[in-house]
Amino acid sequence: xxxxxxxxxxxxxxxxxxxxxxxxxxxxxxxxxxxxxxxxxxxxxxxxxxxxxxxxxxxxxxxxxxxxxxxxxxxxxxxxx
Numbered sequence: 907x908x909x910x911x912x913x914x915x916x917x918x919x920x921x922x923x924x925x926x927x928x929x930x931x932x933x934x935x936x937x938x939x940x941x942x943x944x945x946x947x948x949x950x951x952x953x954x955x956x957x958x959x960x961x962x963x964x965x966x967x968x969x970x971x972x973x974x975x976x977x978x979x980x981x982x983x984x985x986x987x
Contacts, residue, residue, distance in 0.1 A: 930954065937961060942986045944978065 908924040920938065923931040934957055937943055943958050943965040950968075958965050964985035969977035 937963075942966075942981070944981065 908918075908921055908927070911921045911924055912918065921935060923934040923938070925931075930951060930953065933954060937954070937957055938961070940963065942963055943961070945955075945958065945966060945968045948968050964981070966977060966981040966985075
């Protein structure tokens with residue numbers, strides 16, 4: 907997968923997680939290329955949590971079903987847009 911992405915001229919430092927394209931590494935590459943991150947699961951691995959927290963990107967912690975609509979709206983309006 908890394909070779910296919912590198913073919914498009916994307917530098918290796920941006921796709922290093924794709925050297926082993928498993929589920930978690932694809933998520934890590936996605937996080938690194940996102941403007942912001944929404945944690946939509948209570949069961950996030952510690953390595954993904956650490957990456958999100960250290961990325962410097964705005965992120966929304968997990969919100970329960972009864973609170974996520976308001977939390978998402980506030981997040982987008984106040985931190986993303």
